[in-house]
Amino acid sequence: MTMDSAFQVSVLASGSTGNSLYIESDQKKVLVDAGLSGKKITELMGQIDRNPKDLDAIFVTHEHRDHVHGVGVLSRKYDIDVYANEKTWEAMSRIVGNIKLEHQHIIEMGKTLTLGDMDVESFGVSHDAVAPQFYQFHRQNKAFAVLTDTGYCSEQVRGVLRNANGYLIENNHNIEMLRMGKYPWHLKQRILGDRGHLSNEDGAYALADMIGSKTERVYLGHLSKENNMKELAHLTTENILKLKDLGVDEDFTIWDTDPDMATDLFQF
Template identity: 75%
Template sequence: MKKEEAFKVSILASGSTGNALYIESDKKKFLVDAGLSGKKITSLLGDIKRSPADLDGILVTHEHKDHIHSVGILSRKYDLDIYANELTWQAMAKNIGTIKPEHQHIFEMGKTKTFGDMDVESFGVSHDAAAPQFYQFQRNNKSFVILTDTGYCSEQVRGVVRNADAYLMESNHDLSMLRMGKYPWSLKQRILGDKGHLSNEDGALVMGDVLGDKTKRIYLGHLSRENNMKELAHMTMENSLKEQGLGVNHDFKIYDTDPDQASELFSI
């Protein structure tokens, strides 16, 4: 890693069918979530020339299956440490199987943990899970924020994540596609509610509020297969930020993610 770089990151998978992200510094390598099969995550890591055997642990955001599918499998196979807050541990315990006590770690919401040469700050979000939290990674005065799976973004969270160098920001659904789609009304209400997911429009408004002079990369995450399209999410974010007078494709760039294909390993 070059001296001026703080992290290398790949969004291994992002979407309603499974989520996993890889981040490394000079001294540490982590997954955030493991919402696909162990075999698929191993394959995606291989695509960026990395291996589960090299990981220092997995940070868990919340207990939904598309975030924890192979957390237990990978921990048992590779002796990996798992980090989650106490309520998330309780909620996911029955779905991840037995984890060795020495690999079970509490990461309290609103706290910062230091792992080697990186600091990781957790912050709570509004989602229909036990105690959902996401993470900001900090090193060498640079930061990377993951913010998906939230129905709205509070002023407190906006303050925590403001002016990061790069973001994975939720663009879950297009409002018209969701409202006109085949989902039952109860599920539509859940997605649209304060504990659901950010729409393309809402994600763009949050992004416009929190990005700053340091921001260079915005990745659009957790797109719904049924109620969104990459082109639509990208266009909505781009147009909204331009309307807010922000320097799209000049000061920063917008990138798409994929539900089953790793992004290139990028540097922050």
């Protein structure tokens, strides 16, 4: 990393089939979630020339399988520390299996934990899990924020995440595609509800309220395979941010993510 770089970040995978983000400082290498098989995460890390054996920690957001599928196997194979709040530990135990006691760590909602040379701030969101929380990473006066899997973005969350250098933000669905799609009504209701997922518009308006002078890059994440398209999410976000007079492609850039391909490592 260059002298003024705080983090290197890659969105390894993002989508309804599995989610994992890689973030690295001078001292630490961590994942936020590991919602794919251990084999797939190893392959995705290989795409950015990294190896799971070097990971120091996995921070878990909530117990849904597309966020925890590979947590247990990676921790057992490489002796990786796992951080989650107490309720999430209880809820995900049957999915992740046995994890050594010395690798089980608690990070409660609303708390900030220091891990080596970075601070990890947790914050609660509105999603249909037992105690969902996401994370913002801080180092050298820089911040990278992760926010997917929430039905809405509260004023409090917007305040916590304002003016980060980078964002991974949810653009789960296009509302019309979801409404006209094949999902049963109860599932559509769940996704559209306050404990569901952000639409393209929701994500863009939340971003418009959070982006600041420090912001360099925005990743659009957790796109539904059935109810969204990359081009649609990107265009919607770009149009709304331009309507708000924000400097798309001048002050910051918008990047797509993929369920099967890691984004290039980027230095913040």
